[in-house]
Amino acid sequence: MNWLIEFFGDPASWSGPDGIPVRFAEHLEFAGLSLLLAMLVAVPLGLWIGHTGRGALLVVLSANAARALPTLGLLVLIVLLMGVGTIAPVLIPLVALAVPPILVNTYEGVRGVDPDLRDAAYGMGLRGGQVLGRVLVPVALPLILLGLRTAAIQVVATATVAAYVGLGGLGRYIIDGLATQRYPLAVGGAVLVALLALTVQGLFGLLQRVLVSPGVSGRQKIR
Amino acid sequence: MAEEPLVRWDWIGRNWPEILELVADNVVMALVPVVVGLLVALPLGLAGARWRWFYQPAVGVMNVVYSLPSLAVFIVLIPITGLATRTTVMVPLVFYAMAVLIPAVVDGLASVPDHVRQSAVAMGFTPLRRLLAVELPIAVPVVLAGLRVATVSSVSLVSVGALVGRGGLGYLFIDGWQRQFPTPIVVGIVLVVLLAGAADLLLVLAQRWLTPWASARTAARSGRRGAA
Numbered sequence: 001m002n003w004l005i006e007f008f009g010d011p012a013s014w015s016g017p018d019g020i021p022v023r024f025a026e027h028l029e030f031a032g033l034s035l036l037l038a039m040l041v042a043v044p045l046g047l048w049i050g051h052t053g054r055g056a057l058l059v060v061l062s063a064n065a066a067r068a069l070p071t072l073g074l075l076v077l078i079v080l081l082m083g084v085g086t087i088a089p090v091l092i093p094l095v096a097l098a099v100p101p102i103l104v105n106t107y108e109g110v111r112g113v114d115p116d117l118r119d120a121a122y123g124m125g126l127r128g129g130q131v132l133g134r135v136l137v138p139v140a141l142p143l144i145l146l147g148l149r150t151a152a153i154q155v156v157a158t159a160t161v162a163a164y165v166g167l168g169g170l171g172r173y174i175i176d177g178l179a180t181q182r183y184p185l186a187v188g189g190a191v192l193v194a195l196l197a198l199t200v201q202g203l204f205g206l207l208q209r210v211l212v213s214p215g216v217s218g219r220q221k222i223r
Numbered sequence: 224m225a226e227e228p229l230v231r232w233d234w235i236g237r238n239w240p241e242i243l244e245l246v247a248d249n250v251v252m253a254l255v256p257v258v259v260g261l262l263v264a265l266p267l268g269l270a271g272a273r274w275r276w277f278y279q280p281a282v283g284v285m286n287v288v289y290s291l292p293s294l295a296v297f298i299v300l301i302p303i304t305g306l307a308t309r310t311t312v313m314v315p316l317v318f319y320a321m322a323v324l325i326p327a328v329v330d331g332l333a334s335v336p337d338h339v340r341q342s343a344v345a346m347g348f349t350p351l352r353r354l355l356a357v358e359l360p361i362a363v364p365v366v367l368a369g370l371r372v373a374t375v376s377s378v379s380l381v382s383v384g385a386l387v388g389r390g391g392l393g394y395l396f397i398d399g400w401q402r403q404f405p406t407p408i409v410v411g412i413v414l415v416v417l418l419a420g421a422a423d424l425l426l427v428l429a430q431r432w433l434t435p436w437a438s439a440r441t442a443a444r445s446g447r448r449g450a451a
Contacts (some may be wrong), residue, residue: 036297068375068419070382072393073412076400126301164386165400174298178387182303190295197290 007188008169018168020174020192026168027196030159034091035152043144046103050110051132051142059107063100071097071158079165090162097158098151105147109140141212149204156197162190172195227357231406243393246308246414249391254422256349259319259411261371267321269354270330278329291315291324293380297387307388316380320373327369331362364437367430378419384413392418 007013014020049056074093082089113136121135138145160171173189176182208217235242271278296315304310335358343353382393390397395411398404430437 004294010311011247043321051422054260062311063418064371064375065373065416065421068416070415071380071395071398072382072385073396073408073415076396077405077412080403080405153290157290157294161386171294174294175386186298190292190298191361193292194295196289197292198287201286206429212262 003184003187004191013188020023023031023168023170023172024192024196025058027156027159027170027193030087030090030094030162031152033087033157034067034094034155034159035098035148037091038095038102038147038151038155039105040094042099042102042147043106045089046106046144046147047110047132047137051128056107056111060104066096066100069093069096072164075165084166085162089165090167094155094159094163098155100145101150102147103153104134104148105143106140109143109147112138112143113139132134138213140214142208142216143207145204145211149201152200152204153197156200157193160193182198225362227405229405230409231310234273234406234409242410242414245392246418249378249381249393252309252312252381252384252389252391253374253418255317256316257370257374257377259317260299260324261370263317264321264324264328268325268332269384271325272332282326285318285325288318293319293383294386297336301387309389311387312381312384313369313390316377319380321375323369323373324366325326325370327366328362331365332358332370334365335361360434363433364430367426367433371426374422374426375419379415382415391430 012019016022023042045059048054049059072094074096075090078089078092092114110132117135117139121131126134159169160174163171163175164175170189170193173192175177176184177189178186271281293315296318297311300314301310304314324422339357339361340353343357348357380389382396385393386392391416392411395407395414399406399408399411404439
């Protein structure tokens, strides 16, 4: 506890290029950009294979293989080969980390929709795209959001390793604290990252309440 | 950098005893937490399936634990379990495995159809025998799906431990980075993926062996589809 007071109580921790606000913004930049890119790739792809059933096995298998990729290794390799001029080397491993959960959950969500429901939508005269947009996506939304939440939490947690190759973000405190044996710094950084991850978790809980239709989430009783 | 090849095969040839040691270290640090996690998750999952009031808070706590970054937990554990020890790396991995496995056990037990459970009761199965002979076998596919996710992420997460001095194959990433030498990094990535793939394959085989009726059913279904 004293370590935390030493870190958070020091005004120097809160200002300058190594201050908490700057590091926090950097961390959000890495995590947010990677999540956005991963979402742009994985959500449409997941919807498409879930809806058409094409290439499902291949995608699920490669997504599971991608889950095994060690982010730290990928990061140091890419930085070694590309240099650290831009933040692209950080984004690649983080996107690779975020795509599998989003892709697999989106696909499973769409595929798991009750076939009767799908048939009913077709029977009511909706076309393929309309069925996807008006029936499959709303029903699959809880799983899609679960995938996004998992990805977001992993990306926020893993963006800390960016500091190891000399980039910013909240990981800076952890890596620097370890390297220079300033333990309050490392613990302070760890607590900040954990708080951020918990905030993301909470935000997705709220998002779920707002976005998921009451009929799907079961909050509205059907009489 | 241009002359440096991505992989120097002779480096692998010279260092394979050390590499094998790291593989073994990685396997131990990844699998022990999964096994421990499963042993803890089974009773907790059973309790969760029986008592709903227990399940919701348990999942809430596990979700919070799961969202804690591994590196952050390693740091906080160092004063308790020591720098560069296996324990520091394995303790958080046990919790991550539990976070995946408790819901898997509960969902698996929930996947047992009610009529099957009622048949077992009608046949005079005691609750314990019903659990062991009927409910758990039917829950196997869902539990194993969770076990696969837990195992693969565990194998890969161990490498982050290299940042606190004990990370199995992750050591190769640190080594390669410090010497600006790509070969160990590539070797490390390939071995982690192969290791995770091998563990995953073993679990798939285990599932076939534990649920022989599943493959029979799939064969019957695809046969029917072929006939139509």
